[in-house]
Amino acid sequence: MPLTETQEQILDAAMSCIVRDGLDGASMRSVAREAEVSLGLLSYHFDDKRSLIVAAFQLATDRLLETTLASLEGIDDPEEQVRAYVRGAFHGEFLEHEYLSLRLALWAIARTDAEIGKVEASLYVRYADRMTELIHAARPGLTDREAADRATDVIVTQNGLWLNWARYGHRADLDRGLARCDAIALTDA
Numbered sequence: 001m002p003l004t005e006t007q008e009q010i011l012d013a014a015m016s017c018i019v020r021d022g023l024d025g026a027s028m029r030s031v032a033r034e035a036e037v038s039l040g041l042l043s044y045h046f047d048d049k050r051s052l053i054v055a056a057f058q059l060a061t062d063r064l065l066e067t068t069l070a071s072l073e074g075i076d077d078p079e080e081q082v083r084a085y086v087r088g089a090f091h092g093e094f095l096e097h098e099y100l101s102l103r104l105a106l107w108a109i110a111r112t113d114a115e116i117g118k119v120e121a122s123l124y125v126r127y128a129d130r131m132t133e134l135i136h137a138a139r140p141g142l143t144d145r146e147a148a149d150r151a152t153d154v155i156v157t158q159n160g161l162w163l164n165w166a167r168y169g170h171r172a173d174l175d176r177g178l179a180r181c182d183a184i185a186l187t188d189a
């Protein structure tokens with residue numbers, strides 16, 4: 001179900017509070033203050049802190065996938081589609097400190113919270129499935145398993161690139177890592 005502008009405003013504020021104050025410090029009151037809405041309006045849209053946090057992480061993962069999929073628009077060549085998809089999540093807001101901090105929080109919380117774990121797992125499956133399809137289209141001689149294994153290897157490398165970027169922010173390292181992802185995905189069988 002699409003979000004209203006107010007719901008997105010609230011969820012963006014929740015993400016900011018999670019990054020700034022941690023999950024425990026991101027209270028309904030602090031999110032309402034950050035979103036510049038009343039606590040009553042926030043409560044109208046989200047029953048409790050838990051539903052708010054889950055919805056915020058869901059929105060963050062949806063935005064990442066939507067942006068990555070949008071990177072394919074207008075590209076017909078299968079190899080170029082793989083390259084675009086690999087890079088789809090490595091620009092703009094997805095390289096900013098706030099998003100990276102949120103992503104790290106999501107990874108950590110997903111290990112101990114089943115509902116948030118489902119949000120993260122859903123993103124992973126949708127992203128990996130599309131990556132597998134793109135690799136298979138670029139390298140039709142691969143078996144389904146080989147294409148899926150390459151997709152997994154690319155994703156593992158991408159996750160390492162996010163961590164490295166969060167720590168050091170070296171563009172040359174990121175570019176070299178993305179080229180390595182291309183090589184993993186597109187090496188001839």
